[in-house]
Amino acid sequence: MAKILKKEQWSENVFMMQVHAPDIAKNRKPGNFIILRINDKGERIPLTIADANTEDGSIMLVTQKIGLSTGKLMDLNVGEDILDVIGPLGQPTHIEKHDGLVVCIAGGVGTAPMHPIVEAHHKMGNKVIVILGARDKSLIIMEEMMKKISDEIIVCTDNGSYGEKGLVTDMLTKVYDRGEKISEVIAIGPAIMMKFVCLLSKKYELKTTVSLNPIMIDGTGMCGCCRVLVNGETKFACVDGPEFDGHAIDFDLLLKRQAMYKEQEHQCKVGLH
Numbered sequence: 001m002a003k004i005l006k007k008e009q010w011s012e013n014v015f016m017m018q019v020h021a022p023d024i025a026k027n028r029k030p031g032n033f034i035i036l037r038i039n040d041k042g043e044r045i046p047l048t049i050a051d052a053n054t055e056d057g058s059i060m061l062v063t064q065k066i067g068l069s070t071g072k073l074m075d076l077n078v079g080e081d082i083l084d085v086i087g088p089l090g091q092p093t094h095i096e097k098h099d100g101l102v103v104c105i106a107g108g109v110g111t112a113p114m115h116p117i118v119e120a121h122h123k124m125g126n127k128v129i130v131i132l133g134a135r136d137k138s139l140i141i142m143e144e145m146m147k148k149i150s151d152e153i154i155v156c157t158d159n160g161s162y163g164e165k166g167l168v169t170d171m172l173t174k175v176y177d178r179g180e181k182i183s184e185v186i187a188i189g190p191a192i193m194m195k196f197v198c199l200l201s202k203k204y205e206l207k208t209t210v211s212l213n214p215i216m217i218d219g220t221g222m223c224g225c226c227r228v229l230v231n232g233e234t235k236f237a238c239v240d241g242p243e244f245d246g247h248a249i250d251f252d253l254l255l256k257r258q259a260m261y262k263e264q265e266h267q268c269k270v271g272l273h
């Protein structure tokens with residue numbers, strides 16, 4: 001059981017929870033995630049550890065309500081329990097000292113997994129530029145938190161309702177055109193966004209890391225559900241990732257596998273309301 005210590009609604013469909021999970025809070029590293037089950041009938045859903053506090057033993061989860069389980073999670077309140085939370089899972093992010101810029105590109109709720117990565121690069125002494133992108137203003141989250149741990153932040157929205165009007169790829173081009181050396185690009189967000197960032201960064205010959213979000217079940221490398229193709233080789237995102245070299249990923253296969261249960265997910269969502 002993991003008690004909900006704090007809950008905040010950050011936008012219509014995005015909410016933050018601090019959940020009591022002291023062992024996970026103590027052992028988590030940037031890039032790690034958890035898998036939770038709300039109750040004994042609940043499915044297992046993976047969520048990234050966006051932050052942790054070892055003093056009160058809490059981990060921070062930032063979730064976008066997208067379907068049945070994230071909707072049920074959003075309905076829980078402070079003082080209520082989540083049946084089980086397992087983690088930390090996945091390989092931690094590789095953080096090293098760079099002589100050039102680290103450009104961190106986060107799309108929508110992808111900002112949550114990006115937060116500990118930006119923090120780690122900042123602590124390492126790397127110069128970090130964060131690009132936060134979303135469809136509209138309501139989906140831009142954690143801007144103030146990111147400002148404190150980065151050298152520069154560029155916010156953009158597709159419709160221009162906040163920050164610069166344009167896509168994250170347009171902002172990457174602007175940063176690239178300044179001519180400053182870029183040592184690494186990190187992109188986390190919808191698979192389609194990561195695909196286009198990688199196509200561009202390949203053209204610019206920039207090392208690029210992505211954090212993949214295939215459907216996961218057990219999170220231990222046993223079920224094979226999260227398989228992804230990396231350089232033509234099958235890898236399990238839960239144990240080999242979730243971070244990989246973005247230029248080696250078969251994004252079309254990832255997009256296809258993410259949509260594999262669309263019909264059933266739609267039926268669950270309809271049944272929910």
Ligand SMILES: Cc1cc2nc3c(=O)[nH]c(=O)nc-3n(C[C@H](O)[C@H](O)[C@H](O)COP(=O)(O)OP(=O)(O)OC[C@H]3O[C@@H](n4cnc5c(N)ncnc54)[C@H](O)[C@@H]3O)c2cc1C
Pocket residue numbers: 033044045046047048049062063064065066067068069070071109112113212213214215216217242258259261262265266269
């Ligand atoms: C490593 C990892 C970290 C993640 N971190 C976050 C996070 O910090 N915040 C956040 O909001 N979301 C995160 N996600 C995505 C989140 O797990 C899904 O949005 C959630 O499982 C959807 O469940 P649902 O029942 O509400 O929606 P559904 O209607 O069941 O599904 C909606 C879509 O979510 C995806 N999805 C569904 N079930 C799963 C599953 N078991 N595993 C992965 N994806 C699934 C599919 O693409 C699906 O089409 C992460 C996913 C992974 C793999």
Ligand code: FES
Pocket residue numbers: 215216217218219220221222223224225226227236237238239
């Ligand atoms: S989630 Fe089952 S192998 Fe990765």
